[in-house]
Amino acid sequence: MVSDLFPLTLKGAETSRRGKRLVGPIDLSLDGQGLCVVIGPNGSGKTTLLRLMHGTARLTGGEVSWACDTATARHHQAFVFQQPVVLRRTVEENLTYPLQLRGVARKQARAAAREWAAKVGLEPHLTRRAMVLSGGEQQKLAIARALITDPALVFLDEPTASLDGRAMREIEAILLQAKADGTRLILSTHDMGQARRIADQIVFMLGGKVHETGPAPAFFEAPQTPEARAFLQGDIVE
Amino acid sequence: MHDPPATSWRLLRTGLVSPRKTGHFHAKQAKGGSAIVDLWEGLRHAFWLVVTFDAELADIALRSLRVTLTALFIACLIALPLAALLAVRRFRWRRATIAMLNALMGLPPVVVGLIVYIFLSRSGPFGALGLLFTPTAMIIAQVIIIVPLIASIAHQSLRELWAEYHDLLISLNVTQMQKMCTLLWDARRALLTAALAGFGRGIGEVGAIMIVGGNIDNATRVLTTAIALETGKGEFALALALGFVLIALALGVNLLIHWIGQTERDSRW
Secondary structure, three states, X not given: OHHHHOOEEEEEEEEEEOOEEEEEEEEXXXXXXXXXXXXXXXXXXXXXXXXXXXXXXXXOEEEEEOOOOHHHHHHOEEEEXXXXXXXXXXXXXXXXXXXXXXXXXXXXXXXXXXXXHXXXXXXXXXXXXXXXXXXXXXXXXXXXXXXXXXXXXXXXXXXXXXXXXXXXXXXXXXXXXXHHOOOEEEEEEOOHHHHHHHOOEXXXXXXXXXXXXXXXXXXXXXXXXXXXXXXXXXXXXX | OOOOOOOOHHHHHHOOOOHHHOHHHHHHHHOOOOHHHHHHHHHHHHHHHHHOOOHHHHHHHHHHHHHHHHHHHHHHHHHHHHHHHHHHOOOOOHHHHHHHHXXXXXXXXXXXXXXXXXXXXXXXXXXXXXXXXXXXXXXHHHHHHHHHHHHHHHHHHXXXXXXXXXXXXXXXXXXXXXXXXXHHHHOHHHHHHHHHHHHHHHHOOOHHHHHHHOOOOOOOOOHHHHHHHHHHOOOHHHHHHHHHHHHHHHHHHHHHHHHHHOOOOOOOO
């Protein structure tokens, strides 16, 4: 399925609000392999870029195109937010929700929910209200809910921000497993350690534009621009 | 020591026994009257009316419940989807509609009663239906009164939930109907409060249903109109007794709905 969606191409894509350009123009092409990490300082447009690609931010110029039609592409995507959004239901009901929207039978949906709860370590909490889970558990639930429909692509907007090391490690393990299972992941972060650990491809954002892009090892070894170099060294880049 | 007022409302109403003939009333009048004595008399009468299971009281109380619960059910069918629609959908007159709903919460029941009366009277547009002075007319009036109340309170809850769910539901690409159903289901306990507010307004309503129902014995008389009637006749203790029955009924229904809805239980919303 991934091959049906990609390449994802952005041509002069931009978004503005009240006459102020937030992001763009962006020209970028992403293929359907591995884990792409979008990095950059706060306010550089990482989240907006992810939303533009996903189709939840309004495109005010340029275009975002997929190898298939947009509706099909949207159907095979999921999005995980920085602050986990959990429904006011039990863990199991949260997991079955996207399946129910797609008309999956209740019995099958519940079986899938149990399977995914076990995969992310939430099986003991299946019947608990999602709101009473810890932040890390809620984020794992959000990721499991995104992956349960077997999407070709998952966007993750700083999924481990404000989580401790252990929760971060657990979530990274889930993401790497998803990648191994063939799901394309596009993740934003400003945690350089995380980017180094999991990235296959880097998109470096600065000032609402894609400043540099390339394979992760090459980017971390020898960034092409002084701004990227300064960012990797921990300098303040604006 | 005074004997308990072992009398039914029927006896009181037929004039065979009058609360004014009781020792307490004489004592009260001899002392120049006391609101506390009236309250005490009311409580005693309410107690005896209930324990003797007065048939007429039961009939009136059941009619009150039937009219208000039917009106509440119909009002919820209108108000809750409307509230959900106003929460998730952006359209040109949305803000004006919300402002109008909020304003209509204070709709004067007498005016509603008058308008419904005009519409249902023989010369009115729906006169041929013959609904005036029937419980159906009372239900119509109550629905008009409580729909804005339920819709406004429900909209407040749903708007907050929508702010929480917005990004997720948009990313899941759900339809408007699915959004509305999700919000209504997940906010069901908050919506119960809206429904209970509507019930409270409906069960205590007197102006509109007096006009469109006519307070006809054995037909359209409900607790509130009976209270108004007895107060007009100067039967304050009986009116208070009916008032206490009304309060007990309202509290009972509220507690029952809370119990059914499992609100305020551990780990629940």
